[in-house]
Amino acid sequence: MIQSFFNAEIAAAAMPIVLDGLLNTILLSLLVVPLGLLGGLILALLASVRHPLVRWPLMAWVDFFRAFPPLVLLVLLFAGLPFAGLELGGFACVAIAFFLNTGAYYGEILRAGIDSVPSGQIEAARSTGLSRLQSMAYVVLPQAVRNVLPDLMSNTLEVVKLTSLGSVVAVPELLFQARQAQSVTYNPTPIVMAAVIYFLILWPLVRLLSRLENRALAARR
Amino acid sequence: MSTWERFLDTFFNAKVMARYLPDILSGVVVTIELAVLIVISGLAAGLALALLRSLGVRPLNWLIVFVVDLFRSLPPLVIIVLMYFGLPAAGLSPSGFVSTWLSLAFVLMAFSEEIFWAGITSIPKGQWEASRSTGLSYGQTLMNVVLPQALRLTIPPLTNRTIAITKGTALGTVVAVTEILGQASSAVSNSYNPSPLMMGAAAYIVLFFPVVVAGRWIETKFAWKR
Numbered sequence: 263m264i265q266s267f268f269n270a271e272i273a274a275a276a277m278p279i280v281l282d283g284l285l286n287t288i289l290l291s292l293l294v295v296p297l298g299l300l301g302g303l304i305l306a307l308l309a310s311v312r313h314p315l316v317r318w319p320l321m322a323w324v325d326f327f328r329a330f331p332p333l334v335l336l337v338l339l340f341a342g343l344p345f346a347g348l349e350l351g352g353f354a355c356v357a358i359a360f361f362l363n364t365g366a367y368y369g370e371i372l373r374a375g376i377d378s379v380p381s382g383q384i385e386a387a388r389s390t391g392l393s394r395l396q397s398m399a400y401v402v403l404p405q406a407v408r409n410v411l412p413d414l415m416s417n418t419l420e421v422v423k424l425t426s427l428g429s430v431v432a433v434p435e436l437l438f439q440a441r442q443a444q445s446v447t448y449n450p451t452p453i454v455m456a457a458v459i460y461f462l463i464l465w466p467l468v469r470l471l472s473r474l475e476n477r478a479l480a481a482r483r
Numbered sequence: 484m485s486t487w488e489r490f491l492d493t494f495f496n497a498k499v500m501a502r503y504l505p506d507i508l509s510g511v512v513v514t515i516e517l518a519v520l521i522v523i524s525g526l527a528a529g530l531a532l533a534l535l536r537s538l539g540v541r542p543l544n545w546l547i548v549f550v551v552d553l554f555r556s557l558p559p560l561v562i563i564v565l566m567y568f569g570l571p572a573a574g575l576s577p578s579g580f581v582s583t584w585l586s587l588a589f590v591l592m593a594f595s596e597e598i599f600w601a602g603i604t605s606i607p608k609g610q611w612e613a614s615r616s617t618g619l620s621y622g623q624t625l626m627n628v629v630l631p632q633a634l635r636l637t638i639p640p641l642t643n644r645t646i647a648i649t650k651g652t653a654l655g656t657v658v659a660v661t662e663i664l665g666q667a668s669s670a671v672s673n674s675y676n677p678s679p680l681m682m683g684a685a686a687y688i689v690l691f692f693p694v695v696v697a698g699r700w701i702e703t704k705f706a707w708k709r
Contacts, residue, residue, distance in 0.1 A: 266572035329691035331653035342677040345493050423558035450569035464556035476601045
């Protein structure tokens with residue numbers, strides 16, 4: 263059992279490969295989290311225009327990407343676009359897929375945050391002479407973000423976990439590297455290593471979130 | 484042929500679509516089977532863990548919290564890959580279907596345990612004391628007083644989580660499950676045409692879009708008015 267799952271010799275040999283993957287996972291996360299937030303911010307700001315002609319298509323857009331599994335979106339871009347003469351590579355496909363998919367989730371969260379700020383705040387900000395954009399940026403958004411911070415963090419956790427999908431389109435992130443090492447050594451130790459690394463990195467965030475969520479649900483009564 | 488016609492011929496080729504429609508449909512059946520299994524077993528296990536936790540046995544609760552944290556912090560794909568490629572080394576060889584089912588059920592179990600538990604703890608202590616003092620047993624208090632209130636509270640977050648995790652059935656394609664994406668991908672490489680992928684994408688939308696819309700409705704229906 264220990265020989266096959268916690269093989270020290272193989273772990274030592276696979277370490278550089280797996281750490282390489284970890285570095286790429288971190289870099290990938292640093293790219294896709296801001297990208298998703300940007301997408302979400304655009305959607306949320308558009309949703310604050312309360313015109314039905316804006317609101318309904320926006321809702322359909324968000325629901326579309328919430329219904330569409332991210333892996334399907336990724337494969338569609340990676341395997342489908344080349345037939346249209348557009349070969350983007352795994353990395354770019356991941357970036358686009360995450361912009362669309364996680365953007366929809368972040369957008370929903372930020373929209374709920376913006377909705378939670380009382381309209382009196384906007385009226386007060388506008389009447390002190392701030393423009394629409396200024397009152398949004400300086401008055402509404404800071405409060406909105408604070409109100410939905412646990413949800414934003416929980417989604418960010420999901421996004422970081424989701425970067426493991428990159429392994430399907432040959433982006434050399436943690437899971438991909440671990441699988442490479444596993445297929446060379448015929449031993450699952452590298453995958454166990456990857457799992458341990460994911461757990462160690464994300465556990466503190468999970469702990470924090472579970473505290474915040476418990477408090478939020480209890481406060482709702 | 485105009486560009487538009489060429490586009491249609493490539494991405495929505497009627498001949499290819501007709502040929503691979505049965506494959507995609509069989510993929511739909513597998514996806515639905517997987518999804519139903521995951522939802523039922525994941526939610527049942529999550530509720531069971533939350534009830535166990537309410538007994539208040541210290542070491543048991545630490546174990547539950549650890550298991551929950553573990554499955555919340557590991558990416559589902561990592562769990563699936565570990566089961567499918569790792570367990571054979573321990574003499575167990577779960578199929579891709581079983582690996583995907585169990586992995587996602589564990590993930591749903593972890594998330595739903597958290598939500599159920601938060602629901603149970605949100606019921607004030609006075610309710611417990613009042614029902615116990617009227618002569619109800621522990622089990623009766625739980626079933627007739629606490630859970631009905633707690634469950635209502637958990638429905639909106641539970642719906643969202645369940646939908647998000649159920650979409651993960653597509654991950655099964657990595658371990659050769661013949662669900663929609665798996666069928667579509669192999670059809671693309673057999674036919675050198677992306678039309679099956681478009682059909683697969685459409686199938687996902689047909690399956691999950693109504694669920695997401697229903698989820699939105701449930702969310703507003705059961706939301707507590709502040």
